[in-house]
Amino acid sequence: MTSATPLTPVEQARYSRQMLLPQVGPEGQQRLRDARVLVVGSGGLGAPVSLYLAAAGVGHITLLDNDVVELSNLQRQIIFDTASVGQPKAVAAAQRLRALNPEITVVAAVETLTVDNAESWITSADLVLDCCDNFPTRYLINDFCHHLGTPWLFAALHQFRGHFALFSADTACFRCLYPRTPVTEGNCSLAGVMGTVPGLLGLWQANEAIKHLLRLPDSQPGHLWNCDALRSTMTAIRLVADPTCWCGQKHPDPRALHTHSLESWDREELELTWHEWQVLATDKALLLDVRSEQEHRAANAGGEWLAWPEITARLTQLGGKSPVGLYCQRGQRSLALARELRAQGFRQVFSIRGGLESHH
Ligand SMILES: [Zn+2]
Known part of the structure; x- marks a missing residue:
């Protein structure tokens, strides 16, 4: 009115x-x-x-x-x-x-x-x-x-x-x-x-x-x-x-x-340690380095590097059947991205706590 x-x-x-x-x-x-x-x-x-x-x-x-x-x-x-x-x-x-x-x-x-x-x-x-x-x-x-x-x-x-x-x-x-x-x-x-x-x-x-x-x-x-x-x-x-x-x-x-x-209110485990990830990961699991391509080339803990816009396409392809682990340098960028992806409906996404720096 x-x-x-x-x-x-x-x-x-x-x-x-x-x-x-x-x-x-x-x-x-x-x-x-x-x-x-x-x-x-x-x-x-x-x-x-x-x-x-x-x-x-x-x-x-x-x-x-x-x-x-x-x-x-x-x-x-x-x-x-x-x-x-x-x-x-x-x-x-x-x-x-x-x-x-x-x-x-x-x-x-x-x-x-x-x-x-x-x-x-x-x-x-x-x-x-x-x-x-x-x-x-x-x-x-x-x-x-x-x-x-x-x-x-x-x-x-x-x-x-x-x-x-x-x-x-x-x-x-x-x-x-x-x-x-x-x-x-x-x-x-x-x-x-x-x-x-x-x-x-x-x-x-x-x-x-x-x-x-x-x-x-x-x-x-x-x-x-x-x-x-x-x-x-x-x-x-x-x-x-x-x-x-x-x-x-x-x-x-x-x-x-x-x-x-x-x-x-943190009801759901969003973060995993590297050890927990290894237990969860099957041969179909996807590990993604979410840092810059340059950082990935310099040193990484394995997995793939994808440009950010390609990540959702790749996850859609997986159809929610396989776990996806995200890691970055210290675990902060990957946590933020994991949250965004969860909000988009990708429930199988996890952030690896501590990132590359806690990988042995
Ligand atoms: Zn709500």
């Missing part, structure tokens, strides 16, 4: 370029004006996301962040300027959005999302944007959004790579994909980040959000997009719901998940 109030002449002038699009028009613009979005995090992702949503006329934007602007943020958190250093991020970002577009309502909350406040924040949103930098918050968003039937847009990045996905009540949930925090998680302060990467990811997130709010038919939930800004590539995989996941229960209670450690 869009509001009956017609757009004012000022709104018509402000949004005229996008309203010319047949996918938007006055009705779409009214939809955007009526929309309520919750942006969790006002950092590298939250900056471009909230700027573009505000500029496009998304009518109600709530920013949730309890952090303070630091000088080292300015390289990528383009919503702030040098004078913002020392201010609460949510407050400084809200000021910038109000200056950009006084036609919309912006609420700034200097707090973090917790198990106690998640329901009240998420209930009042039509769409939640995950612009945070940590897995506990992301699991909270997933669990309460799933519980309340609120769609949410996930995005995360690591150095030059990033992912985004739209999760809704009809798709797999985030726990289907990541039953526990991936070991490859590293935040920008430790791993480093190129400022353009959260910019690119944040723009995709804003673009997906606008498409979703406009109810465009080509909005594509249930796909995980992988972006590599170093190689300039983008690929998508379809997310498959895990029938054993929490989200498949009849009356799942999100609070119960956050009273236990996340480790209790």
Whole structure:
């Protein structure tokens, strides 16, 4: 339902370029004006996301962040300027959005999302944007959004790579994909980040959000997009719901998940030692080195090397009948890939713990 109030002449002038699009028009613009979005995090992702949503006329934007602007943020958190250093991020970002577009309502909350406040924040949103930098918050968003039937847009990045996905009540949930925090998680302060990467990811997130709010038919939930800004590539995989996941229960209670450690959700053995792999491996088993071709040539523990796009084709060929072991240098890349492949439905895939470095 869009509001009956017609757009004012000022709104018509402000949004005229996008309203010319047949996918938007006055009705779409009214939809955007009526929309309520919750942006969790006002950092590298939250900056471009909230700027573009505000500029496009998304009518109600709530920013949730309890952090303070630091000088080292300015390289990528383009919503702030040098004078913002020392201010609460949510407050400084809200000021910038109000200056950009006084036609919309912006609420700034200097707090973090917790198990106690998640329901009240998420209930009042039509769409939640995950612009945070940590897995506990992301699991909270997933669990309460799933519980309340609120769609949410996930995005995360690591150095030059990033992912985004739209999760809704009809798709797999985030726990289907990541039953526990991936070991490859590293935040920008430790791993480093190129400022353009959260910019690119944040723009995709804003673009997906606008498409979703406009109810465009080509909005594509249930796909995980992988972006590599170093190689300039983008690929998508379809997310498959895990029938054993929490989200498949009849009356799942999100609070119960956050009273236990996340480790209790690691229901299924994803990692094997080399010894366990040797016990499991038959003559039909497939061992894959998932490092670069160059690394494989320099030293390897046997098995085949395949380019990443060829891996899924090879696994499809095996038809799930034979175990597949993945190894890399230390077991982190192979674990991340094994998780992605499991999410695609390849249940026979295992990551070898410790990788080449633990092979004797
Ligand atoms: Zn799930």
